[in-house]
Every structure is written in C-alpha cells, then in structure tokens.
Amino acid sequence: MRVLVVTAVPAERDAVTRASGDVSEPSVRRIPGAELHRAGPFDVLAGGAGPAAAAAATAFGLASGPYGLVVSAGIGGGFAPVAPVGSLVVASGIVAADLGAETPEGFVPVTGLGFGRDRFTPPPAQVRDVAAATGALTAEILTVSTVTGSAARAAALLAAHPRAGAEAMEGFGVAEAAERAGVPALEIRAVSNTVGPRDRDAWRIGDALAALTDAFGKLVPVLEGWTHHDRNDS
Numbered sequence: 001m002r003v004l005v006v007t008a009v010p011a012e013r014d015a016v017t018r019a020s021g022d023v024s025e026p027s028v029r030r031i032p033g034a035e036l037h038r039a040g041p042f043d044v045l046a047g048g049a050g051p052a053a054a055a056a057a058t059a060f061g062l063a064s065g066p067y068g069l070v071v072s073a074g075i076g077g078g079f080a081p082v083a084p085v086g087s088l089v090v091a092s093g094i095v096a097a098d099l100g101a102e103t104p105e106g107f108v109p110v111t112g113l114g115f116g117r118d119r120f121t122p123p124p125a126q127v128r129d130v131a132a133a134t135g136a137l138t139a140e141i142l143t144v145s146t147v148t149g150s151a152a153r154a155a156a157l158l159a160a161h162p163r164a165g166a167e168a169m170e171g172f173g174v175a176e177a178a179e180r181a182g183v184p185a186l187e188i189r190a191v192s193n194t195v196g197p198r199d200r201d202a203w204r205i206g207d208a209l210a211a212l213t214d215a216f217g218k219l220v221p222v223l224e225g226w227t228h229h230d231r232n233d234s
C-alpha cells in the first residue's frame with residue numbers, strides 16, 4: 001500500500017523521507033503546487049501551512065495516486081501535561097477547533113449552527129497499531145488557524161476538547177480532502193512546543209523532527225503488515 005504523507009513545510013517533509021534510509025538521490029515528482037518525494041512506502045509532500053493549503057495539496061496528491069492511506073504529519077503544540085515536548089501524538093479524532101461562530105454565549109461550532117462538520121475519526125485499528133509501534137499517545141488533535149499564544153486560550157480549548165493532546169494547523173484539511181476521495185486519514189504530530197503563552201525560543205523543533213523521523217521509521221513494518229492483511233482478506 002502506498003501512503004501519501006502531507007506536511008506543512010519542507011523540513012517536516014524531509015524528516016519523514018529520512019525515515020526510509022538512503023535519500024541521497026530522492027525520487028521527486030512535480031504535482032500542481034508541490035513536489036512529491038518518494039521514500040520507501042511513502043510519497044511525501046510539503047503542502048503549506050493551514051487547513052486550506054493542506055486540503056488543496058492533499059487533493060492534488062491523491063489525484064496523482066492511487067493511495068491506500070493519507071497521513072497528516074509534522075510538528076505540533078502539545079497540551080500539558082499529557083503531551084510533553086518531544087513526545088508523539090496520533091489522532092483519535094481530527095477536530096476543527098475554531099470552525100464556527102462567536103456568539104454572545106461563546107463559541108459555537110459549525111455543527112451547532114446546523115451545517116458542515118468539525119471532526120473526522122481516523123480508523124481505530126490503524127490508530128492503535130501506530131500507537132503500539134511508535135509509543136505515541138492517542139488523543140484528539142485540534143486543527144487551528146491561529147497558533148495558541150496564551151494560557152487562557154489553551155484552557156478554553158481544553159475545556160471545549162478535554163480529550164485533546166495536541167494542536168496543529170493542517171490535519172482537518174488533509175482529512176477533509178481524504179474523506180472526499182474515499183481514502184482513510186491519520187494524523188501524527190511530534191510535539192515541538194507546549195500549547196500556551198508564546199515562547200518561540202522554547203520550541204524544540206530539532207528534537208521534534210528527530211522524533212518524527214523515528215516514528216515513520218517504525219511505521220514501515222506496520223504498513224507492510226497492513227498490506228499483507230489486505231492481501232489475505234482478498
């Protein structure tokens with residue numbers, strides 16, 4: 001099974017491609033708006049930051065397929081104390097945390113307004129396998145368009161989403177495009193910073209990128225298992 005991995009920036013893409021060993025001569029294919037870097041079972045692209053860029057890039061990536069799975073991957077903010085810097089989170093739910101409306105009574109999600117959707121649920125068996133292979137925490141990952149920068153906003157997000165482990169900016173866009181293409185989607189985040197008051201100097205991007213490489217290395221045999229399982233089922 002080939003897997004499309006969608007990151008925001010090239011540094012995250014390269015952290016994933018490094019997982020499959022020798023990438024001195026990466027195989028690169030141009031698709032509209034991005035480069036697809038082939039590395040073992042993964043085709044990896046850096047689609048840009050935010051859910052809109054991620055959805056567009058995922059749609060073009062999937063159209064170049066076929067793919068059996070899409071993974072939104074990269075660094076992310078972790079909610080303390082469950083997801084410390086350097087840890088890994090795999091999404092049990094991919095949630096658009098700021099898609100809705102402010103009202104006098106507070107934030108109302110689009111579903112409360114009577115339209116749209118604000119969450120996708122990745123396939124639980126694959127989430128379990130990823131967590132077991134990588135040691136990732138399983139929790140909801142919030143998609144936000146604005147990086148959280150205060151303790152008050154972090155607390156409000158956790159109050160609204162008590163099962164949240166991390167936030168990032170692309171997962172919901174990737175999942176939306178994948179759903180429309182009929183392909184299952186996962187989200188995996190390596191925690192580079194704690195969600196809360198902004199302190200860019202405290203971000204441990206190098207450690208998080210190393211954790212991402214390590215995680216995708218551990219996923220290669222897991223994917224082979226899924227592929228064999230698929231074959232045995234057919």
Ligand SMILES: O=C(O)c1cccc(C(=O)CC[C@H]2O[C@@H](n3cnc4c(=O)[nH]cnc43)[C@H](O)[C@@H]2O)c1
Pocket residue numbers: 008009011012048049050074075076077078144146147148167168169170192193194195205
């Ligand atoms: O400056 C660098 O070297 C560098 C290397 C890799 C990645 C970056 C990014 O800035 C990636 C942006 C990407 O990261 C996600 N992210 C990370 N922390 C948070 C957060 O606390 N809240 C929301 N998103 C976060 C997000 O998906 C961004 O698109 C820089």
